[in-house]
Amino acid sequence: QQPVQSPQAVILREGEDAVINCSSSKALYSVHWYRQKHGEAPVFLMILLKGGEQKGHEKISASFNEKKQQSSLYLTASQLSYSGTYFCGTEFQAAGNKLTFGGGTRVLVKP
Amino acid sequence: DAGVIQSPRHEVTEMGQEVTLRCKPISGHDYLFWYRQTMMRGLELLIYFNNNVPIDDSGMPEDRFSAKMPNASFSTLKIQPSEPRDSAVYFCASSLGVSEAFFGQGTRLTVV
Numbered sequence: 595q596q597p598v599q600s601p602q603a604v605i606l607r608e609g610e611d612a613v614i615n616c617s618s619s620k621a622l623y624s625v626h627w628y629r630q631k632h633g634e635a636p637v638f639l640m641i642l643l644k645g646g647e648q649k650g651h652e653k654i655s656a657s658f659n660e661k662k663q664q665s666s667l668y669l670t671a672s673q674l675s676y677s678g679t680y681f682c683g684t685e686f687q688a689a690g691n692k693l694t695f696g697g698g699t700r701v702l703v704k705p
Numbered sequence: 706d707a708g709v710i711q712s713p714r715h716e717v718t719e720m721g722q723e724v725t726l727r728c729k730p731i732s733g734h735d736y737l738f739w740y741r742q743t744m745m746r747g748l749e750l751l752i753y754f755n756n757n758v759p760i761d762d763s764g765m766p767e768d769r770f771s772a773k774m775p776n777a778s779f780s781t782l783k784i785q786p787s788e789p790r791d792s793a794v795y796f797c798a799s800s801l802g803v804s805e806a807f808f809g810q811g812t813r814l815t816v817v
Contacts, residue, residue, distance in 0.1 A: 596747075624803070635796060636748070638805035649804065681748060691736055691803055692761055695748040 595620060597684045599696035606672045606703045614699045616682030618663040625658055625665040626683040626693055629676075636681060639667070672703045709809035711797050717815045723785040726812045728797030729778055738806060739772055739782050740796040748796075754780065787816045 597618045604612050616625060624643045627650075628636040640650025642658035642665055650656070655668045669676055679700050683693030710729040718724050730737045738753040752762040754774045762772070769788070774780040784791055792815050798806040 635808035635810050638807070641805065691738070691800055691806060692753060693750060697747050
């Protein structure tokens, strides 16, 4: 039931764009996105809920395709600070943030 | 608020010893989560509480692991006896309802 993230890793130049995908084999209630820098705790980016509601930081954009059971996180005009490992956490029913995290996508943004 | 506070930050112990990890959630948050992170298994949810009551402990690996939340401002995760395969970073996180979870800085546990 662990969601599958792709790609596993991506290298960008500052200013370039990238998309990180998160796919589930099971119908989703919500998808949560977090970023973790090396040696630090995961930090919240966004929640996407079934039905279209989103909660998150303005500079991050993401989509949630309920039919495809998939979410995508868009890194636009990437900055050096975007480097880190991105995790999607999926919730299959409204169960109070009970998340199953994907394996992560490592992002490196170079100058 | 100082955020979620975990202690200790690092713990090295010998196989067979008891280990207790501590967590102070953000004041007012009603959910508390314990996660374990390893290279092999990634970020796994072990157990979570709502209003101090354990809701789901299906992620707890085995009976050697136990967690308590005696009040709204404190939780513990205990491993007894510890084994080398328990070596990992253990994170505590808290949230207010279904919203962003705030993670503590983690406890890096090494069992030798």
